[in-house]
Amino acid sequence: MKCSKCSDKAVFQNPNLCKKHFIAYFENKVKNTIKKYKLLTKKDKIVVACSGGKDSISVLYLVKKFVKDPVAIAIDEGIKGYRSKTLEDLKEFCKQNKIKLKIYSYEDYFGASLDKMKKLTHLIPCTICGTFRRYMLNKYSKEYTKIVTGHNLDDEAQSIFMNLLKNNLEISARLGPETGLIKDKRFTPRVKPLYFCTEKETIAYSLLMGFPVTYTECPYSSLSHRMFIRDSLNSYENKRPGFKQTLIDGFIKTLPKLKKHFKTKVTTNSCEECGGVSDNKICMTCKLSKEIKNKSLYKNKHNLNT
Template sequence: MISCDKCKRPAVTYIRHANLHLCAKHFIEYFERKVKYAIKKFNMIESGDRIAIALSGGKDSVTLTYVLHKFLSKRRDVELFAITVDEGIEGYRPPTVKIARKITSELGIEHIIVSFKDYFGMTLDEMVKLGDKKPCTYCGVFRKYLLNKTAREMGATKLATGHNLDDEVQTILLNFLQADIERLARLIPQRVQEGLIMRIKPFREVYERDVVVYGLLHNLPMDMNECPYSYFPVRAMVRDFIYNFEEKYPGRKYSIMRSFETLIPCLKQMFPQIKLNRCERCGEPTSKRICQACVLLEELREKKNLSQ
């Protein structure tokens, strides 16, 4: 049996990039220290904040909900609540919505559920059958729309998402490979924009694997299934490349992240954050006259009318 490098108790995990075997107690301390470091580094949480947690019911968002509740539940100057978006993915979303209800009930956190069907008149499954865009296009645009709108209407000052180190590094490299440097610059918001709730990512310094280990050690309800629509080939190739690179050279995910952070001042200078407009149709913030959600929704409604 391998012992913890800190106390000689049985190790539950191995941190490859740090060459550390850790027991449950010391891994939890290590994990929470990483999360607190990220929160402090980017000033993610301030006195007076009302934080909306984007709670899908998946492993990352459930663990994030638990951790933020642990950190903040005794503070009187910060409030937490959770938002679950039910896209309408048959066989996949219902179990995670159930998990979201369970964790918020156990922690005593206010929980709001909003759905594509109620707001847009169609589930994601129906959109995919009807439209000609990739499923992730519809899901990404409409999820962000509902999360931001609901968070704002509920008085949120921040919107916390469960994006971990793996997610962030994949996005950084993907944008670079696609020469989308302007989108890369937007990964770190420069200032608060009217109508747009500032996003925070407390897990940006922790590996996806460590999120799972932390959740298992706390017996959190977690769904490990992947979305049936998550077959974006370019991201999958980037994910696999980074995984193999990290396996051979531990710590390279942090290297990519640090390189990106070093470039942030240059990116902000090259691509200053533009002032957002209000969508002429729905009033939500957008860089154009009509927001992308309204554009996609109009296309879908036209196709639906033609098919009837």
């Protein structure tokens, strides 16, 4: 298969491009997304949420081309044999590219790693992890104007489908290249420069650029609903190529109407404990951390192994 732009051999298909033209195609797509949706400006003080995987390392590299001195932030959930590996890649990448990296852990902030929390509650780890990670990212990003995340087209397609299956259009209304419905000083806006890049394109880019990315799978991923949706969408994509792209193109057209509709219904209540946004008196983070602390104290008091 030849590159559609020159006579060189293609290294990627759909679109069929050689190494040089694929890198240009990917970087242009990110640049166009940033410009079209005004995701970043030169005045922005940016923090990039990083896991150390292909998406966050690619987005960190590209953001550094657009804004001055972005800072990388990583949350160490404490998942043995998983997060430690990706954080090593991230440390190495930041060192090579002279990017300041800040790492915060569940162990230090909540008093226990995710592995330990899993043993203490009946909840699936992905629920705890999603809630706590979002909370900590927001907490440690207050001094910045925007949080950049590495969410790609596949992530967004999965979220849209999951929300449809939960009959929760309000959460979908918060999606898009820039997340959220209203400006609220308690939240740092999140932007997704890889919004129109597929997962396959992103890993091809990171491989062709020679980024240090090790494949690792979270040991809890099989418990996650998202993984089931991901596999279903990929099966359908194999039968109907272009399906995920069409889904996102359709969604982005309806998104302004969805945001307008749900804007008026957004809660501005505060959690009585931490002051964060919450529909209830106590937010999910405070509720979960209290439950975990109580169970931990109970087990320690009764000499139970955790």
